[in-house]
Amino acid sequence: MNVKLLADLRSELPSSIIIEDTDVLASHASDWSKSAALAPPCVLRPETTEQVSLILRLCNQHQQAVVTQGGLTGLSGGATPAAGEIALSLSRLQGVIDLDSKGQTITVRAGTTLQTIQEAADAAGFKFALDLGARGNCSIGGNLATNAGGNQVIKYGMARAQVLGLEAVKADGTIVRAMNSMLKDNAGYDLKQLFIGSEGTLGVITECVLRLHPKPRSVNTALCGCASFDSAVTLLGHVQSQLGTVSSYEVMWRSYFDYAIENVAHTRNPMNEAHEFYVLIEQECDGTDHAAEHFLTVLSEAIDQGVANDVIVAQSAREANQLWDIRDAIADILSQIAPLANFDIGVPIKFMEEFIDQVDRELHAKYSNLTFFVFGHLGDGNLHLCASTGNADDAKSIYAQTYEIASHFSASVTAEHGVGTQKTKYLHLTRSKEELAMMRDLKRALDPNNILNPGRVVDIG
Amino acid sequence: MNVKLLADLRSELPSSIIIEDTDVLASHASDWSKSAALAPPCVLRPETTEQVSLILRLCNQHQQAVVTQGGLTGLSGGATPAAGEIALSLSRLQGVIDLDSKGQTITVRAGTTLQTIQEAADAAGFKFALDLGARGNCSIGGNLATNAGGNQVIKYGMARAQVLGLEAVKADGTIVRAMNSMLKDNAGYDLKQLFIGSEGTLGVITECVLRLHPKPRSVNTALCGCASFDSAVTLLGHVQSQLGTVSSYEVMWRSYFDYAIENVAHTRNPMNEAHEFYVLIEQECDGTDHAAEHFLTVLSEAIDQGVANDVIVAQSAREANQLWDIRDAIADILSQIAPLANFDIGVPIKFMEEFIDQVDRELHAKYSNLTFFVFGHLGDGNLHLCASTGNADDAKSIYAQTYEIASHFSASVTAEHGVGTQKTKYLHLTRSKEELAMMRDLKRALDPNNILNPGRVVDIG
Numbered sequence: 001m002n003v004k005l006l007a008d009l010r011s012e013l014p015s016s017i018i019i020e021d022t023d024v025l026a027s028h029a030s031d032w033s034k035s036a037a038l039a040p041p042c043v044l045r046p047e048t049t050e051q052v053s054l055i056l057r058l059c060n061q062h063q064q065a066v067v068t069q070g071g072l073t074g075l076s077g078g079a080t081p082a083a084g085e086i087a088l089s090l091s092r093l094q095g096v097i098d099l100d101s102k103g104q105t106i107t108v109r110a111g112t113t114l115q116t117i118q119e120a121a122d123a124a125g126f127k128f129a130l131d132l133g134a135r136g137n138c139s140i141g142g143n144l145a146t147n148a149g150g151n152q153v154i155k156y157g158m159a160r161a162q163v164l165g166l167e168a169v170k171a172d173g174t175i176v177r178a179m180n181s182m183l184k185d186n187a188g189y190d191l192k193q194l195f196i197g198s199e200g201t202l203g204v205i206t207e208c209v210l211r212l213h214p215k216p217r218s219v220n221t222a223l224c225g226c227a228s229f230d231s232a233v234t235l236l237g238h239v240q241s242q243l244g245t246v247s248s249y250e251v252m253w254r255s256y257f258d259y260a261i262e263n264v265a266h267t268r269n270p271m272n273e274a275h276e277f278y279v280l281i282e283q284e285c286d287g288t289d290h291a292a293e294h295f296l297t298v299l300s301e302a303i304d305q306g307v308a309n310d311v312i313v314a315q316s317a318r319e320a321n322q323l324w325d326i327r328d329a330i331a332d333i334l335s336q337i338a339p340l341a342n343f344d345i346g347v348p349i350k351f352m353e354e355f356i357d358q359v360d361r362e363l364h365a366k367y368s369n370l371t372f373f374v375f376g377h378l379g380d381g382n383l384h385l386c387a388s389t390g391n392a393d394d395a396k397s398i399y400a401q402t403y404e405i406a407s408h409f410s411a412s413v414t415a416e417h418g419v420g421t422q423k424t425k426y427l428h429l430t431r432s433k434e435e436l437a438m439m440r441d442l443k444r445a446l447d448p449n450n451i452l453n454p455g456r457v458v459d460i461g
Numbered sequence: 462m463n464v465k466l467l468a469d470l471r472s473e474l475p476s477s478i479i480i481e482d483t484d485v486l487a488s489h490a491s492d493w494s495k496s497a498a499l500a501p502p503c504v505l506r507p508e509t510t511e512q513v514s515l516i517l518r519l520c521n522q523h524q525q526a527v528v529t530q531g532g533l534t535g536l537s538g539g540a541t542p543a544a545g546e547i548a549l550s551l552s553r554l555q556g557v558i559d560l561d562s563k564g565q566t567i568t569v570r571a572g573t574t575l576q577t578i579q580e581a582a583d584a585a586g587f588k589f590a591l592d593l594g595a596r597g598n599c600s601i602g603g604n605l606a607t608n609a610g611g612n613q614v615i616k617y618g619m620a621r622a623q624v625l626g627l628e629a630v631k632a633d634g635t636i637v638r639a640m641n642s643m644l645k646d647n648a649g650y651d652l653k654q655l656f657i658g659s660e661g662t663l664g665v666i667t668e669c670v671l672r673l674h675p676k677p678r679s680v681n682t683a684l685c686g687c688a689s690f691d692s693a694v695t696l697l698g699h700v701q702s703q704l705g706t707v708s709s710y711e712v713m714w715r716s717y718f719d720y721a722i723e724n725v726a727h728t729r730n731p732m733n734e735a736h737e738f739y740v741l742i743e744q745e746c747d748g749t750d751h752a753a754e755h756f757l758t759v760l761s762e763a764i765d766q767g768v769a770n771d772v773i774v775a776q777s778a779r780e781a782n783q784l785w786d787i788r789d790a791i792a793d794i795l796s797q798i799a800p801l802a803n804f805d806i807g808v809p810i811k812f813m814e815e816f817i818d819q820v821d822r823e824l825h826a827k828y829s830n831l832t833f834f835v836f837g838h839l840g841d842g843n844l845h846l847c848a849s850t851g852n853a854d855d856a857k858s859i860y861a862q863t864y865e866i867a868s869h870f871s872a873s874v875t876a877e878h879g880v881g882t883q884k885t886k887y888l889h890l891t892r893s894k895e896e897l898a899m900m901r902d903l904k905r906a907l908d909p910n911n912i913l914n915p916g917r918v919v920d921i922g
Contacts, residue, residue, distance in 0.1 A: 102694050102810045103842065125702065149645050158645060161622065176895045182807040182842030184610050184619060184876035186658060187884070188892055188918055189900045193654035197647060214701035233563050240675035241586065243747060286704060290751040346643040349563040381564065381643030415645035423648070431649055434637045439650045445906035457649055 001041040001086065005062040009044070012054055019043040028087045031074040032134070035422060038080070040067065040087040047092045049167060049175055049206040055088060056204065056451075057173030063449045068200040070142030071113065073134035075342070076420025078146070078199050078456050085454075090141050093206060096120050104212040105164060105181050110141025110205050117210065126212035129156035133331060141205045147197030149416030151327075154379035155247040155284070156213065158416070159196065165209035166192035170202075171447035181209045194442070199418050200453040202446045217287025219247070220295040221320035224302070225275030225310040229353040232277045235307045236379055239281060242298040246379075248282035250327050253356070255373035256386075260329035263336060267326050270312045279308075279378075280327050282320075327375065333386070337371050340388035341398035346381050346412030355409045356383070359402050363387055366401075367394060382415035403429050419457045427458070462502040462547060466523040470505070473515055480504040489548045492535040493595070496883060499541070501528065501548040508553045510628060510636055510667040516549060517665065517912075518634025524910050529661040531603030532574065534595035536803070537881025539607070539660050539917050546915075551602050554667060557581050565673040566625060566642050571602025571666050578671065587673035590617035594792060602666045608658030610877030612788075615840035616708040616745070617674065619877070620657070626670035627653035631663075632908035642670045655903070660879050661914040663907045678748025680708070681756040682781035685763070686736030686771040690814040693738045696768045697840055700742060703759040707840075709743035711788050714817070716834035717847075721790035724797060728787050731773045740769075740839075741788050743781075788836065794847070798832050801849035802859035807842050807873030816870045817844070820863050824848055827862075828855060843876035864890050880918045888919070 009018055019025070020042050030037035046052045059066050067085040081087055094111035101124055108117055114128075115135040121128040130143060132150040142148075144166070148159040156162070165179035178191050195203045226232045232251050239246055252260075257278045261269045271278075281299075285291035295313065302308040314320035334342065347355050356374055363370055367389045376383035387398045403413055407429040414423050428436060439458045443450070450460055470479055480486070481503050491498035507513045520527050528546040542548055555572035562585055569578055575589075576596040582589040591604060593611040603609075605627070609620040617623070626640035639652050656664045687693045693712050700707055713721075718739045722730045732739075742760075746752035756774065763769040775781035795803065808816050817835055824831055828850050837844035848859045864874055868890040875884055889897060900919045904911070911921055 100809070100811060101698070147647050147651070149647075153644055157618075157622070160651075161618070170899070174895055174898075176899055177893055178896055179871075180807075180873065181809050181871065182873060182876060183614055184838070184841045184843040185807050185873040186608050186610075186875050186877055186879050187807070187873045188880060188888055188896065189659050189663075189903060190608070190621075190654065190657075191896060191899055193651065194903075196651075198650050202650075214705055216705060217703070237562070242678070244675055244677060244745065284705065286755060288751070288755060290749070290755070294747060294749060294751070346641075346646050346648070348561070348642050350561060377645070380645045382645040410640075410642065412641065412643060412646040412648040414647050415643060416647055418647045419649060427649055432638055434635055435639055435649065435652060437635075438631070438637055438652055441906060442650060442655075445902060 001084065002062050002064055005058060005064050006042070008058050009055065012058070013051060017045055017047070017051060019045060028069060028089065029081065031072045031077060031079040033075050033077045033080065033420070033422065035077040035080055038083060040081040040085055043087040043089055045089045045092045049169065052088070052093070052169045052204055052206055053173045053175050056169055056171060059086065059451050060172050060449055063451060065451050065454050067453055068204050070111065070139035070145070071134065071137040073138040074142065074146060074420060075417045076414070077422045078418060078420030078453065080421065082455060088204065090139060090206070097207070099124050100181065103181055105209050106212055107207070107209045108140055109207050111139050114138050114140060114143055121212050122215065125215055127215045128162070128210065129213045130159050130162050133328070140208065144196050144205050144208060145198070145200045146418040149380070149382065151248045151250060151377065153377060154249055155245050162210050163192055163196060163208055164211055166195055166205060167207035168195040168203040168205045171449065171452050176203070179207070179209050183211070199420065199457050201443060201457050202452065204452070216284030218285055218291065219320070220283045220285060220292055221314040221323055222281045222295070222299055223270060223312045223323045224279040224281065224299065224308040225271055225273070226277040226279060226307070227309055228276060231307050232279050232378060233349060235279060235302055238302055238307055239298060243283050243295065246281055247284045248280065249377070249379040250280040251376060251378040252278040252327065253374040256375040257326065259373050260326050260333065264329040264332045267329050268322065270323065271310055273310065275309055280323060330375070330384070337386065337388040339390070339392040339395050340386055341395040341402065343385040343402060344415050344417040345383055345385060345406055346415030347383060347406065347409050348381055349378065351409040352383065355406065355411070359385065359405055362401065362405065363398060380415070406430065421456055424455065424457065424459060462545065463523050463525055466519060466525050469519050470516065473519070474512060478506055478508070478512060480506060489530060489550060490542065492533045492538060492540040494536050494538045494541065494881070494883065496538040496541055499544060501542040501546055504548040504550055506550045506553045510630065513549070513554070513630045513665055513667055514634045514636050517630055517632060520547065520912050521633050521910055524912060526912050526915050528914055529665050531572065531600035532595065532598040534599040535603065535607060535881060536878045537875070538883045539879055539881030539914065541882065543916060549665065551600060551667070560585050561642070564642055566670050567673055568668070568670045569601055570668050572600050575599050575601060575604055582673050583676065586676055588676045589623070589671065590674045591620050591623050594789070601669065605657050605666050605669060606659070606661045607879040610841070610843065612709045612711060612838065614838060615710055616706050623671050624653055624657060624669055625672055627656055627666060628668035629656045629664040629666045632910065632913050637664070640668065640670050644672070660881065660917050662904060662918050663913065665913070677745030679746055679752065680781070681744045681746060681753055682775040682784055683742045683756070683760055684731060684773045684784045685740040685742065685760065685769040686732055686734070687738040687740060687768070688770055689737060692768050693740050693839060694810060696740060696763055699763055699768055700759060704744050704756065707742055708745045709741065710838070710840040711741040712837060712839040713739040713788065714835040717836040718787065720834050721787050721794065725790035725793045728790050729783065731784065732771055734771065736770055741784060791836070791845070798847065798849040800851070800853040800856050801847055802856040802863065804846040804863060805876050805878040806844055806846060806867050807876030808844060808867065808870050809842055810839065812870040813844065816867065816872070820846065820866055823862065823866065824859060841876070867891065882917055885916065885918065885920060
């Protein structure tokens with residue numbers, strides 16, 4: 001790395017901020033995608049926004065590329081350093097700054113873990129409405145930079161929907177403090193939207209004001225078996241029209257369900273018969289006995305109408321957890337079938353079945369030893385496909401082939417995990433050249449020296 | 462206007478698109494703010510996105526300023542032509558293109574009225590979750606360009622939250638088609654966010670994919686009387702913790718309530734006693750008898766706990782409408798007290814009372830004949846203040862004085878109406894110089910010739 005820059009950083013920052021210890025550098029070599037691990041030449045761990053600003057100002061002057069890192073739980077390689085990139089870790093810029101019970105907001109630093117925020121909200125009688133498996137490790141800065149999703153998007157929206165205000169540092173070191181705390185604010189362009197979901201390529205998020213929601217008094221959970229994809233879609237319409245918005249609507253193709261039950265130790269099948277589709281439904285409600293009864297009534301109607309063939313309603317939190325264990329088994333499955341092609345494709349519900357059928361057919365025709373299964377957030381138009389032959393080269397071909405098929409179904413190559421470094425070459429399949437050109441224009445306008453996470457999302461190098 | 466441009470437009474567009482009839486021009490001279498009415502030299506009414514693209518390409522070549530117009534219901538002067546600006550009306554680019562019941566989306570052209578969309582959604586068994594008084598006149602393109610608010614933001618968010626996909630035309634005529642239809646889509650920068658809420662200064666919205674919600678099976682409505690502002694805030698926390706998110710939480714200061722009852726013919730006071738604050742609460746629910754009973758129980762508890770002093774629960778849609786009539790009386794009141802200073806200030810709930818008290822005190826100290834009252838969307842951090850002495854110069858002074866006070870309370874000079882032309886000079890009071898600089902950078906990057914709604918929001922002229 002640039003010797004003059006390092007000297008400048010040393011002269012302007014406390015020595016504790018600049019880390020060159022080999023073990024520490026190794027721990028910053030990759031995100032959870034484990035792709036192309038490469039230790040950075042140094043890691044900077046600022047403790048204040050002003051230090052982030054100073055670091056970026058100097059790096060910009062020296063045209064030094066920087067990769068921003070939060071909890072390193074990303075799945076698209078966005079936070080994995082490329083050769084020569086300094087790692088800017090926000091792990092020390094953490095903590096809850098304020099919780100406003102009247103305004104129902106929480107203000108936190110970017111390095112704060114999602115779980116810390118959830119717990120602070122809970123302790124104050126609120127719910128922070130973003131949740132994902134990496135909650136204990138991921139940082140809110142990374143959640144916002146990647147516009148994280150999860151299992152409750154159908155009710156609460158993505159990470160973007162939780163943000164009221166934001167502080168970010170631009171590539172040139174300018175601190176843009178836009179810490180609005182109201183649900184409504186139309187005073188000029190909504191600048192925070194540019195930093196959310198742009199994966200650190202347009203600025204570094206340092207602080208934010210997040211919205212809190214009322215804590216639900218109880219949660220109803222059920223697992224339904226359906227005979228067809230159409231039934232699973234009809235069931236969604238039925239429960240929403242009778243119950244209002246549900247908080248989760250997770251669909252598992254039989255291929256996934258059976259694999260999970262057979263291969264993951266702590267799952268058990270609560271159904272007596274097999275079904276083509278399994279739907280996990282969660283509804284938050286007011287805690288009255290009536291609400292639980294109504295949930296049961298509405299699902300019984302679904303059976304009467306032939307929309308669902310079987311329904312298991314959890315009678316306790318323990319039973320609800322057992323139902324979720326089947327859905328969450330994916331965490332164990334991924335390592336069992338690695339190397340694999342692992343997708344988070346967005347596809348309109350009306351095209352889902354045809355799309356999956358085509359991928360299933362084409363991949364099975366090509367690979368005789370294929371493990372393939374599907375599950376996902378049906379209501380969000382977001383499916384996870386996992387395909388593996390146990391061979392890494394096959395996985396590469398499967399990626400290319402599947403994204404190509406997706407491009408014919410008004411799809412998105414990434415619904416929630418983000419583009420990172422891994423999907424840049426497929427982005428054009430579901431984005432027009434005008435969209436890509438506008439993305440590059442924005443990148444050039446906000447980071448003309450291309451120092452922030454260069455090569456991620458769109459390439460202007 | 463530029464003769465060469467007019468010739469180019471005539472040679473490339475059907476003659477019916479270019480309108481120079483004086484009466485028609487007069488009807489495009491102002492939005493509902495009625496500020497500085499000035500007929501444009503011509504009105505262009507394209508029927509396709511391609512015609513919008515051609516118009517902007519030619520105007521950009523000739524550096525001709527264009528003001529984009531939808532239903533002309535804005536309240537900030539944003540769509541009122543400045544001298545020499547051509548009016549680009551999207552009124553003919555209208556209609557529902559598609560309603561997808563499985564995906565729960567509706568795709569419409571920008572000139573479609575809000576009411577048309579609401580009715581199409583309703584007919585298909587869904588709810589389109591944006592509503593405001595101008596529904597019959599305003600166009601969805603204008604709603605999105607201004608990120609419209611309304612009375613149900615606390616549950617459903619602003620117009621921005623209803624948008625999944627967007628097509629817009631940039632200043633140079635480039636058509637950016639980003640018509641995503643899924644709840645989740647993280648494939649690159651979320652370009653639509655730049656066009657939403659930027660008041661037509663960064664592009665012209667031509668088409669969109671909107672999210673639909675389940676239609677609630679019933680609605681509970683109540684009017685509560687509270688002794689203090691703190692009680693009104695506590696009541697919000699109480700009902701949300703017991704009922705979940707409410708769909709409206711509108712607060713009327715006694716000054717507003719009394720004025721409406723006394724001065725607007727079709728209002729009547731359902732309360733036996735006077736209260737310092739009145740809260741209109743609406744909850745959408747599942748249509749069961751139990752839900753109505755639970756609503757009553759929760760509000761009865763509020764009385765038992767001393768949070769509310771009186772509660773009227775509507776027993777029919779007619780009674781609910783009568784309660785809403787008091788809140789909606791503002792439409793009649795505005796003309797009664799014109800000229801007035803009319804605010805849509807955003808202010809954190811924790812500062813609301815102090816802010817209003819200071820404005821009330823300072824304005825009353827200065828103006829002996831002041832009419833002043835306050836109401837608004839408490840849960841959204843958005844208050845409407847109306848102040849009038851019947852004198853237009855006083856109104857100007859009141860604007861300046863009130864925005865200056867607001868600047869000390871982490872406020873926003875506009876929570877929902879937008880900046881337009883009327884609030885540009887106050888924007889710096891609640892936006893930092895770094896924010897304003899970034900807004901100007903974006904404007905320069907996307908509209909370097911400054912032809913789109915120049916002078917609105919931020920000035921780069």
